[in-house]
Amino acid sequence: MQEYVSEAIILNKEPMRSQDGRYSLFTARFGKVIGRAISSRKITSKLAPHLEPGMLTKVRFIEKNGTNIVDALKISRLSHGPTDLRFLSALLPEGQREDELWELLAQEPFSWQKTLRILGWDPEGAQCVHCGKMPVSHFYIPRQEFFCKTCASKLRKDALILLVTTPHEPLQPEFSMGEQREKI
Numbered sequence: 259m260q261e262y263v264s265e266a267i268i269l270n271k272e273p274m275r276s277q278d279g280r281y282s283l284f285t286a287r288f289g290k291v292i293g294r295a296i297s298s299r300k301i302t303s304k305l306a307p308h309l310e311p312g313m314l315t316k317v318r319f320i321e322k323n324g325t326n327i328v329d330a331l332k333i334s335r336l337s338h339g340p341t342d343l344r345f346l347s348a349l350l351p352e353g354q355r356e357d358e359l360w361e362l363l364a365q366e367p368f369s370w371q372k373t374l375r376i377l378g379w380d381p382e383g384a385q386c387v388h389c390g391k392m393p394v395s396h397f398y399i400p401r402q403e404f405f406c407k408t409c410a411s412k413l414r415k416d417a418l419i420l421l422v423t424t425p426h427e428p429l430q431p432e433f434s435m436g437e438q439r440e441k442i
């Protein structure tokens with residue numbers, strides 16, 4: 259019975275028929291790992307708060323009839339969104355260590371451009387696979403291909419990664435400190 263310890267980013271969780279939980283983890287040492295939090299309800303509920311998507315957690319797991327998470331301790335919560343993490347879980351192969359991606363995900367905010375480039379799909383210079391237009395704006399997970407905005411509108415939204423996030427304007431203060439002082 260092999261036992262492993264690694265830091266992991268929780269990508270996704272799925273409830274199982276029993277009280278067990280099925281988790282997708284991106285670990286520093288082993289890449290993506292799919293593991294179950296087994297045993298009694300008590301243990302599962304004890305671990306659950308440390309296994310929420312977006313958490314950076316220290317995880318201990320054993321290989322015995324599959325991968326079982328036996329202990330988890332939250333380190334911090336990252337700001338990556340649950341949808342991005344679920345998409346990432348769908349894209350990553352199991353058991354393939356990705357040091358560069360691990361370092362990228364430790365930073366914030368999350369970037370699909372950088373993530374896809376590390377995984378071997380560089381959006382820069384890519385053409386829409388359907389009409390040939392550039393630049394591309396979406397990556398479609400089932401086909402692992404890039405699409406322009408128009409062509410992407412015909413695809414399934416729940417498997418479609420939006421590459422470009424609109425940069426939001428920094429919030430302007432209502433008035434400057436000088437003006438504030440004048441009013442007083």
Ligand SMILES: [Zn+2]
Nearest residue numbers: 386389406409
């Ligand atoms: Zn197109």
